[in-house]
Amino acid sequence: MNTADRTVTEQDLDTLSLQLGRPVRDVVEIGARCVCGSPLVATTAPRLSNGIPFPTTFYLTHPVLTAAVSRLEADGEMTRMNERLAEDAELAAAHREAHEAYLAERDRIGRLSGVGEVKEIAGISAGGMPERVKCLHVLVGHSLAAGPGVNRLGDEALEKIAPWWTPEACRCDGAWDASAEVPTKDLSRHVKHLEKVEALKKVTVAGIDCGTNSIRLLIARPDEQDPETLVDVVREMTIVRLGEGVDATGEFSAAALERTFAAVDAYARLVQRHHAGAVRFVATSATRDVQNRQVFVDGVTQRLGVEPEVISGAEEASLSFRGAVSALPPGLDPQDRVLVVDLGGGSTEFVVGTAAGEVVDAVSTDMGCVRFTERFLPDADPTEDQVTAATAGVDEILDHVAGRLPLETVSAVVGVAGTVTTVTAHALGLEDYDSERIHATVLPVDEVTASARALRTASREERAAMGFMHPGRVDVIGAGALIWSRIVERMREVAGVTDVVTSERDILDGIVLSMKDH
Template identity: 60%
Template sequence: MSRVAAIDCGTNSIRLLIADADQGALTDVVRLMRVVRLGEGVDATGRFSDAALERTLAATREYAELIEQHDAGRIRFVATSATRDAANREVFFDGVRELLGVEPEVISGDEEASLSFQGAASVLSLDQADNLLVVDLGGGSTEFVMGNADGVTAARSMNMGCVRFTEKFLSTDPPTASEIAMAVGSARELIHSASIDVPLSQATALVGVAGSVTTITAHALGLEEYSSEAIHGTELPQQLTADACTDLLTMPRSVRGELPYMHPGRVDVIGAGALIWRTIIDELAERTNGRIASTITSEHDILDGIALSIASSERR
């Protein structure tokens, strides 16, 4: 058994998992998330802002202290969509190296998709014939990953996420009908592009991961507080999930902020996340002729995949 530390730095949040890994299974020691909005404005400027860098490095410093406190032997720091797009990313990398003593990795969309699938599939029962579609809906990108018990069979990462779509389309509170229509049109185009590489019509089950999807599930369940235990593994009728998406999309931000399971850092972007997830559900229903009647939510995602990848490299 070994103790590993995985850090997933995305467009909206930075997350830490310190876990004990034993023969492909993980036991959590610490699991944390901080909303730092690293990708704020990157789509428009192509650069990280000073404020975003300060927030993210402050969270990284906190994580470095926890990693030392819990004596994790191996660390992997993975950065995704926003960092791929930023011209001044070396400034960020220098800070990470200084704080953690490891080389930060900017992974490709394909590797991001693979790690997301590994994390989600690690806690699901997969039949050999299943075509499981895992959708990782992030702040700057969304990964579509098809796979089965043998691993990933097809994957595509698209520049479609809750922060990116909020900044690009949904400027009004609540969004107008024309803003919603433009965003849905763009999402449908990107889903179509993804379907060129990922055969969405062959999917036999749909699993959603990451903060937008888990928050939507909490809303659909009407939770009195955010509960990973209540959310993880939940299977809901597609219509119930779609209705929860519509509710969050059209709700004023002030009302969203009062929801007991809503993280403050998601209040302004969950509408776009809900729009994207609803559009994916609608597209999949059309492409599979209604064969998939439910959505499954997993709290295990790319973060778990990163931790598993460290443990796997140690065994080789």
């Protein structure tokens, strides 16, 4: 189902009451909908308004669907399933995993509804899980709400009721009397929940940055103590390698699009779950030039309900700068010149501006860790000639940048994005990735170049064993480290910069801040 459709409306509450023939109680979300939009599953608070604990989080409401499941129960399916559970260890383990997933969702709904933990039903799911099957309606409701692969027996039950009901076809016409008077209901908790959701939508924003190598999500809302400051609600990063092969083919591969769309689906669920009322999806670098860009745009729009903006290199640089300068140490004059370098997978942005956040000029280049890996360093253990060619490629681009930007006026350099933070993690000797320790770190140029060289010359196995190394960065960090080391060396030569700053705040933060302004 469309993940943006879980929010409960007044019309949903009326429909649910008509479907059930009684006043609906304490619905927090619509767990699943018919293809026409009518509710199939009511996601219910774990404690009702009258104080009674309610373990059935996912409650089937659609009369045709409910009748189909009842017919399956009457045919003895629960007995057959219980016999299989006793004989099939793999099935039994899957049933226990479904139980844990059910509990996790109930905890989430408890927090979302304001009910919190309900100790009376702690560790108890529903439907007979984790050992038996006592109610197929519960398992089917869980399957519809969670999607395929979470509740195996619920999925099986859905397949078996296909002669009478399927999720692909609407069976709502005549299933209940839509013209009847809606049963009287107490909407006190529903109204409070809807008011809370609407209030959150007004202030919660979500930004998505889709680059060549990774896609990232930031959901933020104003700090309660300082409403002018946005605080993180969710910050996620997924390596999707969208730009894999683009340099050679000129288009996104089917596999790369599949990986990216799977990440967008997951992000859409988080956006809906945290009630972000405004979403901005920014696509950069490789997306500007590919032949099948529209396939990407349509796929994202369908999943997220927001069309991705394929922004220019100049705007990308401006957004990166705004997010990055928050890492600068105190004491700089607001008018001091700063160079922010956003080293991505397919491009690197160079932005010169002031410490106060005003952009002076920017250049976007076709240089990045993925692009240079494919172009110059395709081998796991590159030859000296390959390294020499890559270095020359970097230097050529830096010559171009120096001709466009007043690099000699810069008094501070800030590096952002995964290559820079990975080099910093190595320089700090971290065993695991620690964003708080990495952010705002100031490193001497010599330490940066030493760590960059160590990462570039390490074997693939050695890089993969580094606890701070994201698995998706193992194969491209060599090129990225080379690029970053040449940049900081050049800035020492032309501007006398002796230290560089690492920022965990970058274009993603700039995207969210741009939404706050509007």
